[in-house]
Amino acid sequence: MIKNRRELFSIHWTCASLAGLAFLAGCASTPTASQKSTGWIKDEVADSYVFGYPLVLMGVARDAAVGTDPGQAPLNTLRHAQALPPIGAANPMQPSLDTFDSTGWLDLGSEPVIVSLPDSHGRYVDARVLDMWTNVVWSTSSQFATRAAGIKAQTIAFAGPGWQGELPKGVKRVDVPTRNAWVSVRIQSNGTRDLTAVRKLQRAIRVAPLSVYAGDTRSATIAPPRSNAADAAAAAAASGTPAAQVAALDANDFFSRLAQALPDNPPTPADPHALKFLSDLGVTPGEPVKLPKAPEAITAGLADGHDRVVTPPSNLLTGNGWSWFGDGVGTYGPDYALRAYAAYAQPGIGTKDDEVRAVVTQDSDGHALNGANRYVIHFAPNQLPPVRGFWSITAYTKDGALGESAPARLAVGDRNGARRNRDGSLDVTVSSTRSKSGNWLPAPRADLKLVLRLYAPKPQATDGSWQPPAVVRQ
Template sequence: MIRKSLFSTACASLAGLAVLAGCAASTQPASTQAENHGWIKDEVADSYVYGYPLVLMAMAHNAAVGNGDAQPGQAPANTLRHAQAQPAAGAANPSTPDVDTLASNGWLDLSAEPVVVTLPDARGRYLGARALDMWSNVIWSSAGGANPRAGSAKAQTIAFVAPGWDGTLPKNVQRVDASSVNVWLSVRIQSNGPRDLTAVKKLQRAIRAVPLSVYTGDERGSSMATRGGPADTAPAAAPAARVAALDANGFFNELADALKDNPQSPADPHALKMLADLGVKPGQPVKLPGGAADAIAAGLADGRARIATAPANALTANGWSWLGDDVGRYGNDYALRAYAAYAQPGSGTKDDEVRPTVTVDSGGQQLNGANRYVIHFAAKALPPVRAFWAITAYTPDGALPDTGEARRSIGSRDRLRRNRDGSIDIYVSANSPGKARAENWLPAPDGDFKLVMRLYEPKPEATDGSWQPATVERQ
């Protein structure tokens, strides 16, 4: 059965973050708090959930851009770094790397002037682009609008504009108002294997990201670098590990520093009041409450546990779990926003991509390559997409297994053998299920593993709870 517990009130929507949403809360007077530090624990935990996406994005930005002298793996602002090869076996940075598309990632700096991004006509190939603010909200997506498929098929030009900019843009340039001066841009282009790389690279070279003055002066490429290699400017495992290693003082100092230039939009005075109670103010050194080390440590542990726990409005069915309609545009749903940043950094909207994940079979047992599994899709229950869908196997920590020359994902782009009734059976195991089933076989690691199903430009039923991924049955 699908579980989708949508939040019916502002208080309920925060799943334990009531104060942040403006729900009534009682804060004891300072004179009575000396012997009762429970409020400190709770506010540290709530504030951690609230601020985690911003701290993660700030660290990802700094790691990707550097300090003016780009190091290997870094790229200056307004420069896209292109992945031009499939991720290697054992790759787990980022976790569960995508083998169906090649990514171009970069950070835009809007402080001096707007940055104009030009996307080419993909000529029927999937090309999905999205831009995120520093709070991990999607501020623009190529899959937006009434007909998401049209957004990724045609050429378009978008100008990202900093708050307060009141200039004029050229004709036929779409304006997108950002909530901060830094924006993360991600462009993903469908890749059909090693023989398809030339076509993908040609499209990558056609992507431009230049300041407005360069765009209007037609100084083509003067501010655009083409860098091959891993597209590692996304908020991936390295920044996440650095955030996880911070103690409370380190985390809240990072948050205070990031808040200075990245106020939440719309503003949340309740969240800022709670931070102020803890001695956290934008742009100022943090002064956490004294004599409450145990409460602060407990609150930090609680906050870390919360962001790693799927919120109540995640979707679940047949052992799979995924994020629904609210992903990418969170409003005051801080629990969902933090979980998405932790588990699926760079998440798009419900129109961009959906990623159901499963770790157990229909009997609740951990998936293991020593067993053989079948995923049976009824003819009318295939993953609902406008573009394509695929399933990939990973080790439990999100690394790609070494499958040699065998396929690394399986899905709608493959010539899958259908049953007489139009249904499809996908076979998953470490060893081949035999010649008759080879066309529908997804190789798995020898040991424990998990499956990630990607729906590119999903239809509404993929996120509104009316569609269920098929069960993983052990044979």
């Protein structure tokens, strides 16, 4: 079974070159469906599911987050988190306890949207914009190369496909290949004591369509495009994370959402071969879906697609039981397996220069982590997380939620009092029961996962030359 686009299309072109052997299994160039077995249907459903998963997931996430209900915000506006941990209808799993996040969805269909960021005066701020295929089209990460943290005031215009026009002086243009885009601004917090300073920065962020920014207050926000399939899916799966909602879609609903999203959000990079596979299945951009009449093959292909999306790809970095994304994250190119898994496992993840999230679910002996036990993570003096910003470790349930009985202090890191040993090393104790250790990380009283976050990581965090230490049971 093929795992990503590189393998997929090397096979495709090999088959295409064997003109006399076009009947071989797996060749997408076979002339008619009547000449194919249903095996090709299963394979192409699975391949197309992996290819289209990020776009469908982003569409579901947008539909859940855009609106006027509590926890939502209209298009071209931001929703500001007001508490840690964040509360609201559109919260991600594994919520960060280090930053107050301001998030929103942009509609670039008729004109650019202007995002203005204030000078953070040295406070860590990470801002990024993702297109609908989860590629990072812009972020503040490049500014960390010369600054330990913080950003200067700046104004950026995000322009949709084909827009031509003039921008106000001093506004930087960034082209986005999709009609919609997701924006996130994360402001580092030192706890409730500096909430006033965080909110002041939040209020200073401005998001507005170009016409509003230029003074035409009559400009109206445009509703995101929705299909009948989107409405049906929203009604059928009104609760749960976007990933859970996508997993609940049957093949017809999934590919209907994909077909309706494609006209406004063409593939990046442009990929006629992937679109040919979709066409083989009766999936045409902007048209009703007409899947082949092979329900068993379609069901099997959908199941295979599900499995491939949630399976870590081979190019994930691993060490001492931890796993994390390396250099390819955020700019995936044709690596569809990595892109789909990143969208599923860490929605909204930035580039290797924005953030690293290393995850571990087992101790050094290969046993599942559980809060009933006591663990120690020992960072040698030369093994501390390599960052330009800061780092932290948080414990979650195995499903990515915070433990209900955990106290208010839920993270350990270099910005919240982590104490080093005399030799410069650092120990973090993980347990559901209070530890005398100064670096105690409260954990759920059940199976758990740990997430180590590196904000503005240094290159060695993603090039394989550094890895987190093992989690050792005491």
